[in-house]
Amino acid sequence: EVHLLESGGGLVQPGGSLRISCAASGFTFGNYAMNWVRQGPGKGPEWVSLINSSGGRTNYADSVKGRFTISRDNSKNTLYLQMNDLRAEDTAVYYCAIPSSGYFDSWGQGTLVIVSS
Amino acid sequence: AIQLTQSPSSLSASVGDRVTITCRASHGISNALAWYQQKPGKAPKVFIYDASILEHGVPSRFTGSGSGTDFTLTISSLRPEDFASYYCQQYNSYPSVTFGQGTRVEMK
Numbered sequence: 706e707v708h709l710l711e712s713g714g715g716l717v718q719p720g721g722s723l724r725i726s727c728a729a730s731g732f733t734f735g736n737y738a739m740n741w742v743r744q745g746p747g748k749g750p751e752w753v754s755l756i757n758s759s760g761g762r763t764n765y766a767d768s769v770k771g772r773f774t775i776s777r778d779n780s781k782n783t784l785y786l787q788m789n790d791l792r793a794e795d796t797a798v799y800y801c802a803i804p805s806s807g808y809f810d811s812w813g814q815g816t817l818v819i820v821s822s
Numbered sequence: 823a824i825q826l827t828q829s830p831s832s833l834s835a836s837v838g839d840r841v842t843i844t845c846r847a848s849h850g851i852s853n854a855l856a857w858y859q860q861k862p863g864k865a866p867k868v869f870i871y872d873a874s875i876l877e878h879g880v881p882s883r884f885t886g887s888g889s890g891t892d893f894t895l896t897i898s899s900l901r902p903e904d905f906a907s908y909y910c911q912q913y914n915s916y917p918s919v920t921f922g923q924g925t926r927v928e929m930k
Binding site: 740748750751752755767800806807808809810812813815 | 823854856858864865866867868871877909911913914916917918919920921922923924
């Protein structure tokens, strides 16, 4: 059974940095592209970033380009999101998700990031 | 970016009611549309993909239809477990996918 477990969320001041993680199990992690999707309070989900299976290709939403970096360690079955220069509008629950032809058929439980002074 | 507009943003209904939610895309997306159900404190769960294909295990009272720019999610007879929020998502422009703003189905 696929299991995704995010961690590392918390309260951070505007302009600060945070790295969140997603530990994967129940499938061959290194064979799958992975995504981060976030959901702000009372809002619909928003795609954030994609990394391909090897880690050699990444894509970002315009709203985070230049501030966030996605990476993965296939030896540890773990996905990361390094978030720099955080803004209030980055406040959200961050999910890791596995894509299936473009939609997401497996999600973690999410980790909450709050950007506030 | 392709924008998705859902309507209504919320609705009140009773058990047994027929419920219809619409999703309109700003550009044609063929049939690259998914529908998710989300309950409070939980991650979204895909119910329908490719506009009309039910994910394994989803009850047959859920149906999806549409192509191009106009899509519909219908629940033929609402059950208590169906009270939740529903989101559409387009993946025609993958990886730059977008979601609708959601429809909250509440108990009347």
